[in-house]
Amino acid sequence: xxxxxxxxxxxxxxxxxxxxxxxxxxxxxxxxxxxxxxxxxxxxxxxxxxxxxxxxxxxxxxxxxxxxxxxxxxxxxxxxxxxxxxxxxxxxxxxxxxxxxxxxxxxxxxxxxxxxxxxxxxxxxxxxxxxxxxxxxxxxxxxxxxxxxxxxxxxxxxxxxx
Numbered sequence: 001x002x003x004x005x006x007x008x009x010x011x012x013x014x015x016x017x018x019x020x021x022x023x024x025x026x027x028x029x030x031x032x033x034x035x036x037x038x039x040x041x042x043x044x045x046x047x048x049x050x051x052x053x054x055x056x057x058x059x060x061x062x063x064x065x066x067x068x069x070x071x072x073x074x075x076x077x078x079x080x081x082x083x084x085x086x087x088x089x090x091x092x093x094x095x096x097x098x099x100x101x102x103x104x105x106x107x108x109x110x111x112x113x114x115x116x117x118x119x120x121x122x123x124x125x126x127x128x129x130x131x132x133x134x135x136x137x138x139x140x141x142x143x144x145x146x147x148x149x150x151x152x153x154x155x156x157x158x159x160x161x162x
Contacts, residue, residue: 012057015040017162019048020057024158027061064156072120074127074148079113080135081143093140102130113145 012020018038022029029037034045052058067075082089090108097106097117105118121127127146135144 011055012162014162015044016048016052016057019045020052020161021158023049023058024161067120071122073123074121075152076119076121076127077147077149078117078119078131078135079145079147080115080117080141081112082114082140083142084140085114089140093138096134096138096140100134102126 015038019034019040022034022037031042031045031049034040034049035042038045040048049058080093082093093115094106097103097115102119102121103117104120107116108114109116119127119130121130127148131144131146135141
């Protein structure tokens with residue numbers, strides 16, 4: 001759902017925005033803890049949280065795992081150009097990407113490359129296998145360019161709300 005700033009501001013008051021900011025920082029906060037931070041009762045926080053979830057402002061909660069501790073040493077940005085630019089080819093590529101657990105995020109772009117993929121793998125041999133045995137042989141893919149991330153400067157930042 002795409003809505004302008006005015007529509008969002010009419011739906012969300014300052015308490016909703018404070019609640020969202022706090023939950024972005026720590027999604028495990030209880031309603032009692034939220035109530036202390038935003039100056040509402042725990043029952044009000046519970047009702048507001050439930051409404052924000054039901055209306056899709058809160059899409060879910062998840063743990064942030066340490067990829068390196070889990071043996072996923074390489075973070076890679078892969079740029080992909082499609083072989084042909086039509087709806088069927090784009091849908092084939094989208095199905096491929098959605099079925100690949102190594103792909104954390106995928107973006108359709110304007111400009112020179114058609115897609116950017118954020119991918120994690122254990123090492124260079126896994127990256128080589130991923131590119132040469134998964135991406136390049138796929139009918140929808142024409143060209144692949146990889147860039148290994150050297151340092152992460154910022155990741156999973158909270159959305160700038162309110």
